[in-house]
Amino acid sequence: MSTxxxxxADPNDLDPAALARRVAELEAELRARPxxxxxxxxxxxxxxxxxxDKLPVLTQLPxxxxxxxxxxxxxxxxxxxxxxxxHALTALQxxxxxxxxxxxxxxxxxxxxxxxxxNDRLIDKDDAWRHSAWLSFMNRRLRLARTLxxxxxxxxxSIDDNEQAHLRLLCDQVFGExxxxxxxxxxxxxxxxxxxxxxxxxxxxxxxxxxxxxxVAPFLVPHGEKYLTRxxxxxxxxxxxxxxxxxxxxxxxxxxxxxxEFGSVTVKCGISQAKADTLLALxxxxxxxxxxxxxxVQFKQRLATGKRMRSIVQKATSEVGGTSEGKEDLEAVLSTxxxxxxxxxxxxxxLAPFGAAxxxxxxxxxxxxxxxxVAHLNAADGGSRQAILVTNNENDICTDVTLPRMRAxxxxxxxxxxxxxxxxxxxxxxxxxxxxxSRHPDTFRARLAAGATDLIAVRENTHDRTDVSPGxxxxxxxxxxxxAVWAAPDTTGLEDLHTAAVAAADEGVExxxxxxxxxxxxxxxxxxxxxxxxxxxxxxxxxxxxLRAR
Numbered sequence: 001m002s003t004x005x006x007x008x009a010d011p012n013d014l015d016p017a018a019l020a021r022r023v024a025e026l027e028a029e030l031r032a033r034p035x036x037x038x039x040x041x042x043x044x045x046x047x048x049x050x051x052x053d054k055l056p057v058l059t060q061l062p063x064x065x066x067x068x069x070x071x072x073x074x075x076x077x078x079x080x081x082x083x084x085x086x087h088a089l090t091a092l093q094x095x096x097x098x099x100x101x102x103x104x105x106x107x108x109x110x111x112x113x114x115x116x117x118x119n120d121r122l123i124d125k126d127d128a129w130r131h132s133a134w135l136s137f138m139n140r141r142l143r144l145a146r147t148l149x150x151x152x153x154x155x156x157x158s159i160d161d162n163e164q165a166h167l168r169l170l171c172d173q174v175f176g177e178x179x180x181x182x183x184x185x186x187x188x189x190x191x192x193x194x195x196x197x198x199x200x201x202x203x204x205x206x207x208x209x210x211x212x213x214x215x216v217a218p219f220l221v222p223h224g225e226k227y228l229t230r231x232x233x234x235x236x237x238x239x240x241x242x243x244x245x246x247x248x249x250x251x252x253x254x255x256x257x258x259x260x261e262f263g264s265v266t267v268k269c270g271i272s273q274a275k276a277d278t279l280l281a282l283x284x285x286x287x288x289x290x291x292x293x294x295x296x297v298q299f300k301q302r303l304a305t306g307k308r309m310r311s312i313v314q315k316a317t318s319e320v321g322g323t324s325e326g327k328e329d330l331e332a333v334l335s336t337x338x339x340x341x342x343x344x345x346x347x348x349x350x351l352a353p354f355g356a357a358x359x360x361x362x363x364x365x366x367x368x369x370x371x372x373x374v375a376h377l378n379a380a381d382g383g384s385r386q387a388i389l390v391t392n393n394e395n396d397i398c399t400d401v402t403l404p405r406m407r408a409x410x411x412x413x414x415x416x417x418x419x420x421x422x423x424x425x426x427x428x429x430x431x432x433x434x435x436x437x438s439r440h441p442d443t444f445r446a447r448l449a450a451g452a453t454d455l456i457a458v459r460e461n462t463h464d465r466t467d468v469s470p471g472x473x474x475x476x477x478x479x480x481x482x483x484a485v486w487a488a489p490d491t492t493g494l495e496d497l498h499t500a501a502v503a504a505a506d507e508g509v510e511x512x513x514x515x516x517x518x519x520x521x522x523x524x525x526x527x528x529x530x531x532x533x534x535x536x537x538x539x540x541x542x543x544x545x546x547l548r549a550r
Contacts, residue, residue, distance in 0.1 A: 038169035043136040053437040056087035064429035075424035078387040082398040083432025085363040088390040089144035094546035095459040100148045101358035103155040110134040142174045149211040157207045181208035186313045188322045219353040220306030231303045243301035320346040335415035347373030356383030365389035368402040375423035448540040449487040473497040481510040
């Protein structure tokens with residue numbers, strides 16, 4: 001308990017009623033405190049204070065767009081957002097609430113070797129608030145991230161021993177202990193190294209939590225090439241090999257009889273007679289008679305969609321790589337070095353279970369390994385996964401590392417000079433910016449509406465923008481959709497916006513109008529019958545509610 005609660009005047013001067021009220025307040029405070037779990041001192045943070053009188057939005061920088069060699073619109077539009085991740089996550093509350101399939105982050109590990117910066121101050125081992133500062137920092141961002149996940153969504157967090165125990169308890173608080181999925185142990189190197197006087201540390205962790213664990217499917221990863229060689233036959237239902245049906249030592253084995261034109265064979269196995277008859281009719285069971293005449297019942301062991309992800313991911317016995325491979329990946333693409341980048345193969349392994357159309361968010365994007373891995377997965381299976389990468393530009397990392405890496409892998413122009421196929425997709429570059437508050441609500445709403453066009457572009461995945469009237473009206477276009485934005489508190493120019501929007505709308509595309517209204521109600525479109533058939537969304541009330549609900 002903080003000592004500030006215990007400072008009192010001379011006991012003889014105390015008002016008994018006031019004292020009784022204070023005791024009741026302290027008792028209520030104690031009852032409200034958690035009785036088990038992580039307790040840490042919340043630390044103030046400058047980037048949070050910035051949001052007290054202004055709200056973060058997103059602004060597109062078209063000059064930094066990366067277009068696929070296959071042409072505009074060929075593949076998903078990945079997003080790179082430059083800015084503090086607290087500001088970006090706040091803006092994403094409007095654009096992507098409940099829309100993200102999987103979040104992967106590799107936050108600063110807070111080793112005490114000045115790898116973690118808090119309020120522009122590098123934190124070292126001797127800082128008395130070292131762990132509290134890190135937990136405050138992570139707590140704010142994880143709570144914002146949780147609201148972005150779908151009900152089926154999962155967050156994966158890389159970490160090492162410096163904060164792993166604390167992070168586990170923090171995630172129990174943020175996501176709920178019941179939504180803990182598991183911990184993956186990644187072998188990042190094999191042998192060597194003297195990073196501890198007692199032990200050589202060869203591993204890191206990946207913590208997995210879900211939004212709602214009951215909604216999450218098993219984590220299935222693709223089979224390796226060595227495993228696939230066993231399934232050497234194929235028919236219209238996929239790959240298989242012939243396996244022996246009999247399982248005499250199986251607990252609860254069932255006796256079934258299989259017949260063909262040469263006779264019947266009875267075996268003990270793990271399926272019912274009805275199932276055996278069905279498989280026989282499908283041609284998935286056969287009787288093979290060996291050279292001595294002894295019969296053997298075989299069935300088609302079919303290739304499953306994938307195998308469940310294992311909790312131990314070994315560099316030595318798998319293809320996920322380690323820290324040395326991460327460095328090699330980046331050096332091949334950019335001919336530059338970076339501190340401890342994760343290998344692309346590890347990220348592909350972690351992200352593969354979440355589907356070919358997954359929205360993947362990384363708000364500690366660093367060198368861009370997550371974006372590289374997402375594009376690689378799309379190339380492998382024809383998927384349409386979208387990567388949303390967020391990083392600040394400290395030491396020019398966003399402009400000099402993340403952006404060039406994504407440009408290289410999406411165009412095939414690597415620094416190593418070798419021939420590389422461009423990976424599918426393009427990149428849109430956004431930067432966090434702010435709408436300044438005002439003591440006059442109408443003024444603030446007008447500012448927010450005028451500054452929200454690029455925020456709407458991200459929400460609707462319509463990134464091509466044509467200003468009809470700067471700050472008042474714009475048309476956004478994207479795959480199968482046209483969005484008109486009317487951000488002015490009067491109807492001046494609304495007819496011009498309609499003309500431009502209709503001209504941009506091909507037959508059959510979805511049509512959306514975002515229209516200004518001074519409150520949360522429907523916009524006043526009196527006399528605007530031409531907008532019939534358009535989905536109409538009010539602004540800025542819903543934007544304001546989302547950004548302030550952090």
